[in-house]
Amino acid sequence: MILDFLFPNRCLGCNQLIDNSEIVCEICQDKIHFTHHRFSENNSLKEKAALLFPVENAFSLMFYEQESLAQKIIQQLKYNHREKIGKNLAQWTIEKLNFEDRKPDLIATVPLHPKKLKKRGYNQLHIFGNILSQHYQIPINHHLLLRTRHSKAQAKKGQSERLKTKNTFRLNEKIRDKHILLIDDVFTTGNTSANIAWEILKNAENVKVSLLVMAMDA
Numbered sequence: 001m002i003l004d005f006l007f008p009n010r011c012l013g014c015n016q017l018i019d020n021s022e023i024v025c026e027i028c029q030d031k032i033h034f035t036h037h038r039f040s041e042n043n044s045l046k047e048k049a050a051l052l053f054p055v056e057n058a059f060s061l062m063f064y065e066q067e068s069l070a071q072k073i074i075q076q077l078k079y080n081h082r083e084k085i086g087k088n089l090a091q092w093t094i095e096k097l098n099f100e101d102r103k104p105d106l107i108a109t110v111p112l113h114p115k116k117l118k119k120r121g122y123n124q125l126h127i128f129g130n131i132l133s134q135h136y137q138i139p140i141n142h143h144l145l146l147r148t149r150h151s152k153a154q155a156k157k158g159q160s161e162r163l164k165t166k167n168t169f170r171l172n173e174k175i176r177d178k179h180i181l182l183i184d185d186v187f188t189t190g191n192t193s194a195n196i197a198w199e200i201l202k203n204a205e206n207v208k209v210s211l212l213v214m215a216m217d218a
Contacts, residue, residue, distance in 0.1 A: 039100070103138065104138055116150065174204075177207070
């Protein structure tokens, strides 16, 4: 209660006071550029991903434009110790995502390198993924993949550095006969998603890979 008084929760868009369970007010939420993707149909994320790897289906919650509210929300989630923002993003996703007859068998999240995980204290995808797993009743495995190379955050890399993601991930468990939903925060160049997808497709038996991200470049 004292912390709530000293540090009241404010909208990330307009800075007005809001309920502690929210991240933006209703007016600012209406200003977020949601994609309105349908998982079972072609969309802009699937088209971009399909240029890099065989993607089954794809869904992005928001468009990630420079200086946008979507960008600010995800940066707060990743770099400002606001892990609980993942709950809000998961709830928005649940309101908009219908798998129809293409529900995946397993959810996997993009891992952080142990050094980065120790420094940040959490993986920004875990709360988000866990809520989706529970709602859609899809098992989730946060340890299916290992990140073998430590690097600085994608947002802090130049274009050439972002392309150097080859051999960064390793499949950590044997898997077969699964439709895997890979969850990441932002799809920019798509190299992280492609690197992981090919690692799964090359080393697992009879699998399909779909992609879900919080936001994608417009």
